[in-house]
Amino acid sequence: MKPLLLIAIMLFLLTPLFLNAGPYETRGIWDENTPVYQVLKDFGDPMPEHYIPQRDPEVVKRGEEIVKYGVTQGPDGTTSNVQSQFFVCIDCHNLQREDPDLRASDPEARLDYAIQNRKRFLPGTTFYGIVNRTTWYNGDYQRKYGDFAAHANKNLVNAIQLCATKCAMGRKLDDWEVQSVLAYFWSLELKLRDLRLTESDWRKLRLASLQPDNNQDLIAWLKGFYLSAAPATFSKPPAPMMVSDTYVPDIENGKAIYVLSCMSCHKTGGITSFPLANSEVTYQLLRDHTAFGANFSVYKAVRNGIKASPGKGYMPNFPLQRMSDNQLQDLQAFIKNQATHDQLPLEPFVDWIK
Numbered sequence: 001m002k003p004l005l006l007i008a009i010m011l012f013l014l015t016p017l018f019l020n021a022g023p024y025e026t027r028g029i030w031d032e033n034t035p036v037y038q039v040l041k042d043f044g045d046p047m048p049e050h051y052i053p054q055r056d057p058e059v060v061k062r063g064e065e066i067v068k069y070g071v072t073q074g075p076d077g078t079t080s081n082v083q084s085q086f087f088v089c090i091d092c093h094n095l096q097r098e099d100p101d102l103r104a105s106d107p108e109a110r111l112d113y114a115i116q117n118r119k120r121f122l123p124g125t126t127f128y129g130i131v132n133r134t135t136w137y138n139g140d141y142q143r144k145y146g147d148f149a150a151h152a153n154k155n156l157v158n159a160i161q162l163c164a165t166k167c168a169m170g171r172k173l174d175d176w177e178v179q180s181v182l183a184y185f186w187s188l189e190l191k192l193r194d195l196r197l198t199e200s201d202w203r204k205l206r207l208a209s210l211q212p213d214n215n216q217d218l219i220a221w222l223k224g225f226y227l228s229a230a231p232a233t234f235s236k237p238p239a240p241m242m243v244s245d246t247y248v249p250d251i252e253n254g255k256a257i258y259v260l261s262c263m264s265c266h267k268t269g270g271i272t273s274f275p276l277a278n279s280e281v282t283y284q285l286l287r288d289h290t291a292f293g294a295n296f297s298v299y300k301a302v303r304n305g306i307k308a309s310p311g312k313g314y315m316p317n318f319p320l321q322r323m324s325d326n327q328l329q330d331l332q333a334f335i336k337n338q339a340t341h342d343q344l345p346l347e348p349f350v351d352w353i354k
C-alpha cells in the first residue's frame with residue numbers, strides 16, 4: 001500500500017507541471033476518451049503510414065456515406081457513381097466494436113456480444129479500430145487473393161481498394177473517395193475506454209506520462225491490450241451428419257446466427273435472390289441439403305462461400321474466427337427445430353437487421 005500512496009501524492013503534486021508540458025500538452029490528462037494512438041504518440045511511437053492528422057468533418061461524412069450507401073456528394077458538389085451494383089461495405093462489416101475482449105478473436109464471445117448489443121454477426125471484421133491494426137487480409141486471405149492480398153497486407157489504402165473491387169465486386173475508389181473512407185476509419189479509432197483498463201493499469205499509465213519519450217516497454221504493453229491484426233483460418237465444411245458427443249447444440253444461439261448473420265443478407269428485398277424466410281419450406285430445404293452434404297448445405301455455404309453467378313453477388317466464406325464449427329451445429333440444430341417443431345419466433349433479433 002505504501003508505494004501506491006507515495007505515487008498518488010507525487011502525481012497530485014506534479015499535476016500542475018504536466019498540464020503545462022509544452023508539445024505534449026495532453027500528457028497526464030489522458031482519460032477514457034483519449035485515442036490509443038494519442039498515447040502511443042506521446043510515448044514516442046512513430047505514427048503508421050496511413051496516419052492522417054487532419055480529420056475534416058466534411059471528409060469524414062463523405063467516407064461514412066460511401067461505406068454505408070456506396071455513394072456521396074463529391075468535393076465538386078456532384079453525386080458520385082455508385083461504388084458497387086451488388087453490395088455496400090456494411091453488408092459484410094460492422095461499424096461498432098464487436099469483441100468484448102479486444103485481445104482475442106473469438107466467435108462465441110462475439111456472438112454473445114452481438115446479442116447483448118444488437119449487432120449483426122458478419123464475415124468481415126468491424127471497421128471499428130481498423131486503423132489500429134497493422135496488417136490486413138491476414139492468414140488464409142493471403143492465399144485466397146494472392147498478389148492483391150500481398151499489397152493489401154501492409155497498407156490500409158490498398159486493403160480498402162482490394163475489398164472495394166474483390167469483396168464488394170465494384171469499382172476502384174477515386175483518390176478523394178479512398179481518402180474520405182480513410183478519414184472515416186480514423187473517426188472509428190480505438191479509445192482508451194475500449195481497452196478496459198483496470199485501476200492499476202491506469203496508475204501505470206499516469207505514472208508513465210511522467211517518463212521520457214521512446215518508452216518501448218510501455219508501447220508494447222499498451223499494444224498488448226488489442227490484436228494488431230484479425231486472424232483468419234479457413235476450414236472445410238464439417239461432415240454432413242456431424243454429431244458430437246461432447247457438444248450439445250444451443251438452439252437459441254442458432255437462432256441468433258440465422259437472423260443476425262444469414263438473414264441480414266438473405267432477408268426479403270436484401271442483396272440475394274435467395275431469401276431465407278421464417279418458413280417451414282425454407283428450413284426443410286436447408287435441413288435436408290445439409291444432412292446430405294448437397295449444394296444448398298449451410299455448412300458448405302459458410303465454409304466455402306458461394307460463387308457469384310451472372311448478375312448476382314457472391315457469398316463470402318466465414319473463417320473459423322468468424323463462425324466456429326460449434327456455431328454451425330447450433331445453426332443446424334435451430335434449422336432442424338424450425339423444420340419439425342413449433343417454430344420459435346425470431347423476435348427480437350429480426351428488428352435489429354432492418
Ligand code: HEC
Nearest residue numbers: 087088089092123124125136137159160163164167168316
Ligand atoms: C461481400 C462482403 C464484403 C463487402 C461488401 C465488403 N467487404 Fe471488406 N472484407 C470482407 C471480408 C470477408 C474481409 C476479410 C476479413 C477481414 O475483415 O479481415 C474484408 C476485409 C476488409 C478490409 C481488411 C480488414 C482486415 O482487418 O483485414 C478492409 C479495409 C475492407 N474489407 C474494406 C471494405 C470497404 C471499404 C468496403 C466497401 C467499399 C468493403 N470492405 C466491402 C467482406 C466484404
Ligand code: HEC
Nearest residue numbers: 091092261262265272273274296298301306312313314315
Ligand atoms: C454477406 C452477405 C451474406 C451472408 C452474411 C450470408 N449469405 Fe448466403 N448468400 C449470399 C449471396 C449473395 C448468395 C448468392 C446467391 C444468390 O444471390 O442467388 C448466397 C447464397 C447462399 C446459399 C446458396 C443458394 C444458392 O443459390 O445456391 C445458401 C445455402 C446460403 N447462402 C446460406 C447462408 C447461410 C446459412 C448464412 C448464414 C450462416 C448465409 N448464407 C449468410 C450472401 C450472404
